[in-house]
Amino acid sequence: MSTATHPEIYDLLIIGGGINGAGVARDAAGRGLKVALCEQNDFAGATSSASTKLIHGGLRYLEYYEFRLVAEALAEREHLLNIAPHIAWPLRFVMPHVKGLRPRWMIRLGLWLYDHIGGRITLPHSQGIALDRMGAPSGLRADITRGFAYSDAWVDDARLVILNLLSAQEHGADIHARTRLLNARRSDGTWQCELENTVTGARRNVSARALVNAAGPWVAKMDQMLNPADQGGKHAAVKLVRGSHIIVPRLFAGEHAYILQNDDKRIVFMIPYEDKFTLIGTTDVPQESMDNGASISVEEEAYLLRAVNNYLARPIDHADIVWRYAGVRPLFDDEADNPSAVTRDYTLVLQDADNIPCVSIYGGKITTYRRLAESVLEKLAPWTKTRRGPWSKEESLPGGKFKRADRAQELDYLKKKYARLDAHFLTRLFGRHGRLAHVILKEAQTPAELGRDFGGGLVQREVEYLIMHEWASQPEDILWRRTKCGLHMSEQQRAEFTAWFHARNAAKLKTEFKAELE
The missing domain is CATH 1.10.8.870 (Alpha-glycerophosphate oxidase, cap domain)
Incomplete structure (x- = not known):
């Protein structure tokens, strides 16, 4: 039974405690809205703690003509480095050049665009480099002597989620971990919702003037529950794409990362991680469902090992792997056949039956979460009365109030x-x-x-x-x-x-x- 006879009324109830839900909660609470967020498991418990840990424009997205996405992501990279300088910092990337893959002129053109389409960029521009003249041994094959270097950034993804939630809470949001939405229906001008604590089983009723479905890989399932087809709901299609990673003992000296071209036109990163390790990823593999969670397959491990061994002076094998993890990207299904070609841009689906809105978030990437949150608030503007406009790129996240x-x-x-x-x-x-x-x-x-x-x-x-x-x-x-x-x-x-x-x-x-x- 519910413990609340008279449900609490919120302006906004957010379902899902990954980076998108946390970002929306922070933005909305900071604008003066009464906000609640619930997450059925731990915050950042799925995709948002299983990323490649990068704040980047996505250099390879230029090949798919995703110019707007890349430009927005590069601008967001600057904002995130400023508001979270304790958990995010610049990282120099080195791209070795090998014959038979992308020609040098194409790489130069792509890097020139990358340097210039994001507006004011404070990080160093790209340049050609001699790998055999680097300050420390490259760790690569002796015959790989030329390449390119460019700038991006690294972030602790799970901590980015937590700090956004702490900021949302500081601005008045109610944050509920291990709390799931049992049911929700539109009634009397609001959403009538029942929540359940997944640890204690305690239930409570809340009302909300608007809902945000930020359920990540479960977004489509949640969308169907909130907006039933027999009540006029129209559902977007989601394409679940798994990205898997392996962690091995440190493979090379220096503070730079490597971006390696693969013969299937994808790229694989080797990133310094936690001082003593190298993070290798990622894959792009279709995931049928989330019924059994996400885990790396034997084939994906072999793929990542083969990709880096094409470059390393001293190859590695399965025995070198000390940890492995996988995350699932809930991408908007644009009917692309190749998982790598499916857009990483976000799509917001608004349904407002009975003038009671629900916004479902499909796709997105950790770099653009803050701008995505602003877009959600823009979508909901006709139903919300905020005290101020966009603000989140100016205020530091908790613990990061320094230049x-x-x-x-x-x-x-x-x-x-x-x-x-x-x-x-x-x-x-x-x-x-x-x-x-x-x-x-x-x-x-x-x-x-x-x-x-x-x-x-x-x-x-x-x-x-x-x-x-x-x-x-x-x-x-x-x-x-x-x-x-x-x-x-x-x-x-x-x-x-x-x-x-x-x-x-x-x-x-x-x-x-x-x-x-x-």
Whole structure:
């Protein structure tokens, strides 16, 4: 039974806690709307924590004449580097040139466009380079001596979601993790919705003047529930495309990444990751459904290994893989036969039966999430009364209120303030939280004051913060999304942390139950 006799009334209810839902919640709440967001699992629990971690225009999209998408993404790259300088930073990409693939003139033309179509660009322009004269060994075959370099950026995707949700909450939004939409219907000028906590089973009723379907790979299924065909609903088609990645020990020195041309005209990235590793991805493989989630196939692993081994001086194999993950892109079905050719642009489908609106989000990429959110608010403008217009590109995300040029200075200040703590630990903590690292550490000056050390750079003090302030309720929320410490831990350390986490929660529940009885 519902716990609410008189449902709360929101201006906007958002279904889905990935990057698009989080971005819409932040934008809408910042405009003064009463906003709620619910996510049936953990925030960024699907595609938004399984990306290639790039803020980029998408160089290869130029081949498909996606000029507007590339220009918008390059402009957004600048905005994101400014509002999230703690979790996003510039990254130089090197494209080795090999005969038989794209000719040099085509690459030069594409890079020239990439340098100029995004408006004011602060990152260094592209250039031709000699790979055999780089500051450190390239790690590539000795016969690959020429290439090109250009600029893009890297981001911690899951943390970008969390920081947007924290910002939305600061602006008044109600954020509900592990809460699913059971049903929704249009009635008396609003959406009448029933929500259920997937952990406790508790249910509640809410009303909303508008809904946003940001369910990611489940967008089509949600759209059909919200807008039944027998009630006049018209549904867009979604094409689910899986992108898989593998992580291996560091393959090359230097802070640059590689973008490798493949013989199928796709590209594969090799990106420095978490100091000690190299991230390799991605694939483009049709996914039939989300019934069993997403996981990398043997064929995809072989594809990625073959792609990088065509370039590496010392080939790698399956035994080198230390971690693997896959995400599913819910792309708008434009009937392209090749999954790589399906547009990465977003499509917003508005349905307003009985003058009660619902916007469903198809497609999109993490780079353009902020602009997508603005577009959603534009779609809903006839039904919403906001206190101000677009604002989100000006205000820093939590922990990032400093200029990106001052990042090194901010980190240096943190290290000096906590001089008795490990410098590498502080660097990684700052890379997750920025200035909020000071809130986590407080007055701690010694490792003992940080509580239990779980290994991999994860300490009890940060864990408690993540549970209290960032909706973490399961071990994997912390190991793989709020942090990437699981990658640095042994299997035994991960098991010990999981046991500690569940014991902690059990003890907390016992204490709370005892307090209720008293």
